[in-house]
Amino acid sequence: MKLGVFSVLFQQLPLAQALDYIADKGLDAVELGTGGYPGNHHCNPAELLADAGKLREFKKMFDSRGLAISALSCHGNPLHPQSHIAQSFHDDFVRTLDLANMLEAPVVVGFSGCPGDSDDAKYPNWPVAPWPNEYGELLTWQWENKVIPYWIRTGEYAKRQGAKIALEMHGGFSVHSPATLLKLRSHVGEVIGANLDPSHMWWQGIDPVQAVRLLGKEQALHYFHAKDTCFDTNNVNQHGVTDMQAYTQLLDRAWNFRSVGFGHDLKTWSDIIAALRLVGYDYVISIEHEDGLMSVDEGFTKAVENLKQIMIKEPASEMWWA
Incomplete structure (x- = not known):
């Protein structure tokens, strides 16, 4: 396994300075935001695709520091019911797939998106209960008419570009759990897999170790984000896990994102790393920093x-004792 970082947390720095900082920390890989919600501060696909010279210089910045580009990330909602919004997210994602081909980045990370409740809707609608029955009917309509057709088309394009799509299982989107990821994969094919972020599993009540095993058995684990979550029991009892308070309301929220090791202990994280090794995941552990209690430097450094204490980097030895 290799240790990397999702570089959007350093978007206030010029790319060269951010890469120097990342390399000095002893990391192996960088994941770059290319549009959608994360923006494209360090990597603008339209510019790089239009200028071969810029693209060569861009690659050199990573090669000269011994850093790999582990993934391109373009998180958005290409299924948004307002067509101009959906089109913008879709265009960003397609350009990201094109750039991944040019950079030989094997993975593109994103969200599945979430449609509205009809062709005339203005806003996404995320059904979370099967009853009253119209919620179940809505969910079926969304998947049959929006989710599956879109990702079949986009998956075919990704295959032509030689990239795997790692959908981040995130609340508020159609793919938010191992079951919904595997459902979409059964229709689209192996080009679709998961970006597993334990922080989003924990707040939904899903054990990340079991999520790793479920997805790994299906060879559906394409990427991994390292981010933690902590819970406040009193606030959970008041608001539930679908807490709609702003992330800035740290004292009152049921749960908050934390840096690795500050929501769950390193034994728990060791179990996750072991599960990844067990199912054959031998790619990048990409740090994502969204800890409201720590600065970027401190949260990332910790x-x-x-992670350096628990990462498994070397291949397993022969079982001389068995």
């Missing part, structure tokens, strides 16, 4: 220090 995540690096904690």
Whole structure:
């Protein structure tokens, strides 16, 4: 396994300075935001695709520091019911797939998106209960008419570009759990897999170790984000896990994102790393920093220090004792 970082947390820095900082921390890989919600501060696909010279210089910035580009990330909602919004997210994602081909980045990370409740809707609608029955009917309509057709088309394009799509299982989107990921994969094919972020599993009540095993058995684990979640029991009892308070309301929220090791102990994280090894995942552990209690530097540094203690980097030895 290799240790990397999703570089959007350093978007306030010029790319060269951010890469120097990342390399100095001893990391192996960088995941780059290319549009959608994360923006494209360090990597603008339209510019790089239009200028071969810029593209060569861009590659050199990573090669000269011994850093790999582990993934391109374009999180958006290409199924948004307002067509101009959906089109913008879709265009960003397609350009990202094109750039992934040019950079030989094997994975493109994103969201599945979430449609509205009809062709005339203005806003996404995320059904979370099977009853009253119209919610179940809505969910069926969304998948049959929007989710599956879109990703069949986009999956075919990704295959032609030689990239795997790692959908981040995230609340608010049609694919948000191992079951919904595998459902979409059964229709689209192996080009679709998961970006597994334990923080989003925990707040939904899903054990990340079991999520790794479920997805790994299906060879459906394409990428991994390292981010933690902590819970406040009193606030959970008041608001439930679908807490709609702003992330800035740290004291009152049921749960908050934390740096690795500050929501769950390193034994828990060791179990996750072991499960990844067990199912054959031998790619990048990409740190994502969204800890409201720590600065970027401190939160990132502590995540690096904690993960370095538990990462499994070398191939397993022969079982001389068996």
